[in-house]
Amino acid sequence: MQLTLIPQDAPFSAPQRAWLNGFFAGLLHMGGSSGGAAAPEAPAAQEENYPWHDPAMGLDDRLKLAEGRPVEDRLMAAMAQLDCGACGYLCRTYSRAIADGSEADLTRCVPGGPQTARTLKKIVKESPAPVAVTVNGAAASPKAQATGYDRDNPYPAPLLAVKPLNKPGSAKDTRFVALDLAGSGLTYEPGDSLGVYPQNCPDTVARIIHAMQLSGNEPVAVPGASGLVPLHEALLSYRTITAVDETLVMTLAERAADREQARALRELAANEAALSRFDLLDLLLEYPSARPRPVELIDALRPLQPRLYSIASSLKAHRDEVHLTVGVVRYELDGRPRRGVASTFFAERSEPGRRVRIFIQKSHGFRLPVDPATPIIMVGPGTGIAPFRAFLQERRVLSGPSGGGNWLFFGDQHEATDFLYKHELDRYVAEGLLTHLHTAFSRDTEQKVYVQHRMLENAAELWSWLDRGAHFYVCGDAQRMAGDVDRALHRIVAEQGGMDESAAKLYVAAMAKAGLYQRDVY
DSSP: OOOOOSOTTSSSOHHHHHHHHHHHHHHTTOOOOGGGOOOOOOOOHHHHHOTTOOTTSOHHHHHHHTTTSOHHHHHHHTSOSOOOOTTSSOHHHHHHHHHTTSOOOOOOOTTTHHHHHHHHHHHHHHSOTTSOOOSSSOOOOOOOOSSSOBTTBOEEEEEEEEEEOSOTTOSOOEEEEEEEOTTTOOOOOTTOEEEEEOOOOHHHHHHHHHHTTOOSOOEEEOTTSSSEEEHHHHHHHTBOOSOOOHHHHHHHHHHBSSHHHHHHHHHHHTOHHHHTTOOHHHHHHHOTTBOOOHHHHHHHSOBOOOEEEEOOSOTTTSTTEEEEEEEOOEEEETTEEEEOHHHHHHHHHOOTTOEEEEEEEOOSSOOOOSSTTSOEEEEOOGGGGHHHHHHHHHHHHHTGGGSSOEEEEEEESOHHHHOTTHHHHHHHHHHTSSSEEEEEEGGGSSSOOOHHHHHHHTHHHHHHHHHTTOEEEEEEOTTTHHHHHHHHHHHHHHHHHTOOHHHHHHHHHHHHHTTSEEEEEO
């Protein structure tokens, strides 16, 4: 049956009309498309069966969508939905591994953090066998490759450079990081991420050991280490000390000599909101009678997971190098300064020449178009610019200004201090490689202006690029920016395309299905 769902006078090009007819027919199980065009393949199972698989959606909303579903679906809904690979799996395969008992470590979802780990543990406890119940056991990760380096066998890359990207006076601290890949055999493509195994802050480790009234030389066994290692090394390189969970707090409660402190710790273990304000040192200082043996402490702490950073370079432009754009995390909580583990590892504790354990995490869909003549629109405020620097470098080598159009939306706080990679981007504009560069510096104007506002200001041309088949990319904060950009995109499609809200929603969904709308958000 030949069906036409999109009117001939609808504001779509002929290829778009044909594609959308096939797509919508497939959704409605009508089997057919206009003009005899072959209907696209059915939506991937992930899109069809996992409506919570959206990193911009909150945890509670994701769990609600998975209510009444099999345990592996509810486990998947608790994860960060990034398919970033930091856990060694995809969200779907990690949840299945937990559900069938082959994966015992519930702490591998780095972007989801303690909130995801706690939710996974709750689902596991409420589920029948064969779901695994060990929370901090040895990781049963996918097998390492026979040769080469990967997550389970990271490469010790020499650090080439760590340089500030913000100018003096900025409220932010963003660093350019370069690592040497010469001789490693590691390769990557724009859109991939770099996994980094950092070390914890040595000063904090020293304070923990002092609070425990230990020397730090006590031998302990740690999964992933060869043989016994000193307690100091275990805390520095193998265990998470900046966040705590119920397992750790209950271990402290069991060893607390003071009954009142033991009672308080048991109450704390049941209070998820309160747990999020503590790290290991906080607990040791506040509950001085709770002193487990070194081996008990190490067993109760979660493994130190790798951090993933979007790669900010093209291997074609920088042979044997990989670049990162790292936002340094520093803040104060309860009178104590806190620091991001990996970001301050680079910014404060690493000098050129130091070896950093890394691996390449291949992208599961965040990629440049195969045809360099295809136009691309990139939205990347702050450190979200990282993969788009790689995209532009790649296209500069492959086709230069003669290739497809390249349009970048970048934003940050102040133009004078926070315009990351300004000289490089200005050069690309002068060369003709960067067709459009629209910026939004939110603190430079009385009314805050963000990248989504710049999109709306250029709605007509943005729609014309989409009509030409442009790929639309977003990188950066999942909780606010990505949602704001998504809403702006839907509005542009609706207003410029003359559609109602439901039609615009279907159009954007079709873009995502076809790989024309890709997000790398965290």
